[in-house]
Amino acid sequence: MERNITDRKILEIRNLTKGFGSRGGYETRVIKGISMDIFPGDFIAVMGPSGAGKTTLLNLLSTLDKPDGGQILLDGENLEKVGNKRLSEIRRDKIGFIFQEYNLLDNMSLEDNIALPLSLNGVKSTEVRRRVQKMAAVFGLTEHLKKYPYQLSGGQKQRGAGARALVTEPEILFADEPTGALDSRSSRDLLVSLESANRSGNATILMVTHDAYAASYAKQVYFLADGQIRCRLVKKEERKAFYERILDLQISMGGEQE
Numbered sequence: 520m521e522r523n524i525t526d527r528k529i530l531e532i533r534n535l536t537k538g539f540g541s542r543g544g545y546e547t548r549v550i551k552g553i554s555m556d557i558f559p560g561d562f563i564a565v566m567g568p569s570g571a572g573k574t575t576l577l578n579l580l581s582t583l584d585k586p587d588g589g590q591i592l593l594d595g596e597n598l599e600k601v602g603n604k605r606l607s608e609i610r611r612d613k614i615g616f617i618f619q620e621y622n623l624l625d626n627m628s629l630e631d632n633i634a635l636p637l638s639l640n641g642v643k644s645t646e647v648r649r650r651v652q653k654m655a656a657v658f659g660l661t662e663h664l665k666k667y668p669y670q671l672s673g674g675q676k677q678r679g680a681g682a683r684a685l686v687t688e689p690e691i692l693f694a695d696e697p698t699g700a701l702d703s704r705s706s707r708d709l710l711v712s713l714e715s716a717n718r719s720g721n722a723t724i725l726m727v728t729h730d731a732y733a734a735s736y737a738k739q740v741y742f743l744a745d746g747q748i749r750c751r752l753v754k755k756e757e758r759k760a761f762y763e764r765i766l767d768l769q770i771s772m773g774g775e776q777e
């Protein structure tokens with residue numbers, strides 16, 4: 520992965536810190552000085568055990584929460600310096616989210632669910648249809664578009680949430696434990712879809728997970744421990760061999776990360 524110093528960064532994170540105060544007056548630092556750069560086309564998994572601060576980190580990067588210290592530049596824009604109006608534009612135009620819960624609307628077909636962010640933005644209907652078809656193909660949902668959420672499996676709903684998050688072509692997709700509620704077959708289908716969105720659609724993805732299997736679909740894995748990024752693995756091999764390497768590192772870092 521050769522980089523040029525002039526390469527555009529989607530996210531530039533410098534010395535980020537975040538803590539939560541408690542009634543007793545003790546502050547728990549959860550994020551203790553994290554710096555990282557994310558470039559177009561990256562697919563990064565941040566791994567760490569439950570309670571390591573993965574969700575906290577993702578909420579900071581995705582503008583849902585504010586850091587105590589440090590800087591986040593999204594596409595060159597310092598998030599600390601932008602007002603609320605600009606922040607909601609950034610969320611709408613530049614950021615996609617997938618959470619553990621699918622959050623599809625029950626009274627709309629899958630097609631309308633995926634189209635929703637475009638329809639809300641007043642995109643022309645022919646263009647909406649084209650983009651929905653494209654994302655449905657990436658996520659293996661083409662023959663399910665007319666169905667309603669209650670007619671879909673958990674895996675199909677989560678792939679629908681992925682398609683909806685990417686239909687606006689965001690600068691970056693944030694995924695928080697996206698396979699957390701899925702069985703292993705549906706997890707694999709979702710991860711293969713994300714991998715394909717990254718490879719063929721050039722989607723930039725930052726996923727946090729405690730699961731080595733999920734992480735092995737990413738191109739790079741960062742390990743979060745004690746509030747810092749402890750090490751980083753870059754995938755150079757087939758996924759299965761990468762998975763073994765992630766497990767080995769997990770064990771050498773202190774074993775069980777559940």
Ligand SMILES: Nc1ncnc2c1ncn2[C@@H]1O[C@H](COP(=O)(O)OP(=O)(O)O)[C@@H](O)[C@H]1O
Binds near residue numbers: 576
């Ligand atoms: N809003 C909050 N208020 C107080 N403590 C919090 C809050 N959010 C997270 N924490 C604490 O921060 C730590 C990291 O949480 P989290 O980021 O959810 O971890 P992870 O997603 O890796 O499981 C935990 O100890 C959690 O209890």
Ligand SMILES: [Mg+2]
Binds near residue numbers: 575695696
């Ligand atoms: Mg979490």
